[in-house]
Amino acid sequence: MKKVAVIGVGETKFGEHWYKSFRDLAVEAGIKSMEDANLERKDIGALFVGNMSAGKFIGQEHVASLVADHLGFSGIPCIRTESACASGSLAFRQALLSLQSGAYDAVMVEGVEKMTDIIGSQASLALMGAGDQEWEASVGLTFPGLYALIARRHMHEYGTTPEQLAMFSVNNHKNAVKNPDAQFRFEISVEDVLNSPLIADPLHLLDCSPITDGAASVLLATEDFIKKKKIKNPIWVLGSGQSSDTVALQDRKSLTSMFVTIDAAKKAYKQSGLKPKDIKIAEVHDCFSINGLVAIEDLGFCKKGEGGKFIEDGNISLGSTVSINTSGGLKAKGHPVGATGISQIIEIVKQLRGECEKRQVDAKYGLTHNIGGSGASCLVHIFGKEK
Amino acid sequence: MNMLGIVGYGAYIPKYRIKTAEIAKIWGKNPKEIEKGLLIKEKSVPGIDEDTITIAVEAGQNALARSGINPKDIGALFIGSESHPYAVKPSGTVVAEALNINRELRLADMEFACKAGTAAMQIILSMVKAGDIKYGMAIGADTSQGRPGDALEYSAAAGGAAFIIGKDPAAIIEDTYSFTTDTPDFWRREGENYPKHGARFTGEPSYFRHIIQATKGLLNKVGRNIEEYDYVVFHQPNGKFPVKAMKYFKVPKEKYLPGLVVDRIGNCYSGSSPIGLTAVLDIANEGDKILLTSYGSGAGSDSFSIIVTKRLKEIRDKAKKTEYYIERKQYISYGVYTKFRKKLKI
């Protein structure tokens, strides 16, 4: 495949931004990535915006033009992509394909989500837009509920324990302490997780990612552009895979394995020529601890059903077999839905550039895994320092 | 005698119960006194996801199961209730859709306080008799509300019964007779949450007058004495009124106790005497005669003379019996009761 690299990154802090609007966040992240790459407006050929639900959260559609407008990029071709919580990496993949097609030389990809302008219960309702309206939302199912159904079945089929799930959250928080942009920068224990209120049995409050505001931006460019502009330290996209499955959880063949992850990862691994054991750092989609656990299995880091043990034996912590979610993950870094996919990519890029300071891991390759809904879409990207 | 009558029947009572004592304690009353005065130990409470429509559906499903007929052969459906979920939009259409009854259907909802269910039975019987329809379904169901602190709070309960009427019945409806006057003993104005009643006026000039006149009228019409009946079922607003009426007619205990369910489930309003009838049908034998007289405030009574055929034994095990629903219970507190019955102002 035609080689494309990430040449600039920038994101806002993730958290509850009472004083910053959707536009404020989008512009902040966009400016940061431009400064990081030291590029100008005329260098950017197109804008790809990943956003799940500005319509429900702030009543605003047409957000690609809005972001372009406020960045001072009006005139630029822009597109908003939506795939629920995978909207960000979907925008990234579309940008990648546009560069590979030769349509553009360099583009900006932004993920933005402003979730706190409506109250929590309304935000949860908006998020259920990612589920099946006719069959899931209609009976009172929530997102924690969907993943709780997965967790219960995983416990039934493989004996996974609530403690093992809790350990996934514990690992996230430990890493987030070292990430200045994370929403929650404090450690938690397994007891803390198990003592936190049950949201949807067996998932506790601390098994669940939060409601967050944030924006993240990356600049992507072709090999020729990078050579021409003498861009330093590009991080190359070695593989990109995307897949889809039924929206309703009830229609899946299995509750304990995500076909979309296995399929998207297979495509990305094939494209990059790499195997799971080559991956030392990965940002996986832990909207709920169980999803992080299932992802580790489906991405091939351990055998199906052994995710719990893999975590328990310390194989996902910083510097171990595979460092999972050095950023703090969705749980501790935060989960501004549309921005998450891009933020995951930024973490891997920074890791490969050696810019992660206290949470730095020595790795040649990194992987990002972004899921939409309860497993209806997935994008997996693999990055490397070398082409 | 026409060979038309009940081809299938079924009851449904929600599983939640609240004890008379639990309600009495909230209002500072002596529970034993209230129990003794009303002869009601506990009443049924609909779950938060139940209403007259859902009750009618399950009762209807039981009736269909017993009848063995194709729901598409039902030509009319009348549901009598004083707690139809909509003031305008019939409960019947939702129930017909859920029971998969065909579209060529005569339908309207009915209201006559506690006797709307039996009025529906009379109308269906006439339509079948006239040959206009092959089978019809009549349902009496309610989720009646009692004003907090009022005497009726102890008795206003939830439940329903469905009857499919046609030929080759399990119980022949020999005949029916109604007695109707304008007697304002109990009413509810449009938009009001709770009914009002005339206290002691609800006794002699209301319940007793109409039950007695209708029963006498029916006996006269069919040319029978009450002693000929093996079971007698009267409308049951509490445990005292029907027993007093039975005493008037000198009906012995063993003939009325099987159909007296109010002490354990309360007054199911339009479902009250119909459920009493299903309880009797669950145990009656071929040749048994059943006398049923309902009462609806406002006021009126419908009386029926029913004769059991050998078919009853063949069909009655095809669905859950009334006693199953009565005995299947979960007690709730007054607090949960107010939440379920949406009495809390939100």
Place this chain on the structure above:
Amino acid sequence: MIKMVHRSSIPLHWRLYEPKYKLIGNKCLKCGESFFPPRNICPNCGRKGALKKIVFSGRGTIYSYTVIRTPLDGFEQQAPYVIGVIKLKEGPKIVGQIVDTEIRDITIGKEVKSVFRKIYDDSPSGLIHYGLKWVVIE
């Protein structure tokens, strides 16, 4: 307040009475797989498939379940409520509330049957949504 289209739309809900009230799904006569909810086209056979309406029995087993303690907006009065993934006797799975059963009596594998209940009735002036829930068969 965001308006959930699904709550307020009349035709959206009315179109679903067959599956939601009566468990009417369909089956592909070519590959033999049955579908609930019914499908517009067989996902296995595509245009070569032949879908026929079928009525499901309303019997199934509990495949997974959870207790929703933080309710979805509009379901506060019902909380906590149990949602299960029910594996229908005929094969497909469906999610729905499991009711009239103590939480401790709910385990994977138990047999359930469908009951007709109110699904959603949040506003005193709005349309009442009915549908099927599930009870454990004793």
